[in-house]
Amino acid sequence: MASPLDLDQLQTFIAIxxxxxxxxxxEEVHRTQSAVSMQMRRLEERIGRPLFEKNGRVNRLSEDGEKLLAYARRMLRLNRETIAAFDERSLEGHVRIGTPDDYADRFLPEIMARFARSNPRVELSVICEPTVNLVEQVRRGLLDIALVTHDDEKGAGQVVRREPLLWVASSNHCVHEEDILPLAVGRPSCLWRRAAIDVLDRMERDYRILFTSWSATVIIASVLSGLAVSVLPECALRPGMRILGENDGFGVLPDCRIGLIRGQTTQPAIVEALARHVSESLDNISLPAAGDEAGFDFATPAPGRARHQRPGVLPVW
Known part of the structure; x- marks a missing residue:
């Protein structure tokens, strides 16, 4: 029988x-660099496949390395959940998390399920409000942690996911062809609204803001009904939407950066555990591929735009 994989080697592999x-x-796994290199050589021998490939002066994850990475994350998560299930000293208490409804619908089911399984004695309070409100609530100590749209101007935060920000319209209407483009966007402080207007101004495209709302439900309804065009991150796409690209006359938008911000808390262990679950859950969630059965009308991606993935470029070891 083949010997099992070494969890320490997998943890080091994930850290790399x-x-x-x-x-x-x-530094993260508290080993010397030579010890880390030895671990990776042994892991490659155990897998029987090269996990890294040379590209000039750097190494990057090979195709098999990317494949192993997904399995390694799942194995480490299951290991932690198993230990927590039998740990009588497991975390107990109450933690407050906030997120906009744009992200709640797509990300919270995975986050809440994973966190509850690992920490059954922790009560989780969830608040859905716009990013600008959540940042203020974290600052005032009303929230322990928030998953928000990252904004460098609002202070430091941990970016846990990047997604393309996309122009979207109804796949059953041609509202995007109107001479004066009707828009459905967030309030003036919304980063996505500002990004959309900046692009339209550079294109010298006439537009009018038809709907303004903090609610993702309202924005999505206005798009699906064919009343307006909007900008949404890839996670917020719905069946019946069409993605508009440069071939439709729409310029490239900046990426949407999803970040974690934390406040002062009396329960740092619980907050840290929740932050880890958020990061791992977002890394584990994939998005619909172009042309799948979900019902999205995907245009050809703009040059240089890729779907969510972690960096795979590594220095020579």
Whole structure:
């Protein structure tokens, strides 16, 4: 019978993939760089496939390395959940998390399910409000942690996911062809609204803001009904939407960065555990591929735009 994979080796492998560096991974797992290199050689021998490939002066994850990474994350998560299930000293208490409804619908089911399984004694309070409100609530100590649209101007936060920000319209209407483009967007402080207007101004495209709302439900309804065009991150796409690209006369938007911000808390262990579950859950959630059965009308991606993935470029070891 084949021997099982070594969890310590897998943890080091994940640290390398996440940090993008053998040196930083060595610091994270408290090993020397030579020990980390030896672990990776042994892991490659156990798998029987090269996990890294040379590209000039750097190494990057090979195709088999990317494949192993997904399995490694699942194995480490299951290991932690198993230990927590039999740990009588497991975390107990109450934690407050906030997120806009744009992200709640797509991400919260996975986050809540995973966190509840690992921490059955922790009560989780969830608040759905716009990013600007959540940032203020974290600052005032009303929330312990928030999953928000990252904004450098609002202070430091941990970016846990990047997604393309996309122009969207109804796949059953041609509202995007109107001479004066009707828009459905968030309030003036919304980053996505500002990004859309900046692009339209550079294109010298006439537009009028037809609907303004903090509610993702309202924005999505206005798009699906064929009343307006909007901008949404890939996670917010719905069946019946059409993605508009440069071939439709729409310029490329900046990426949407999804981040975690944390406030002062009396329960740092619980907050740290929740932050880890959020990060791992978002990494584990994939998005519909172009042309799948979900009902999206995907245009050809703009040059240089890729779907969510972690960096795979690593220094020579």
């Amino acid at each position: 993939a996440d940090s993008g560096s053998f040196t930083r991974a060595a």
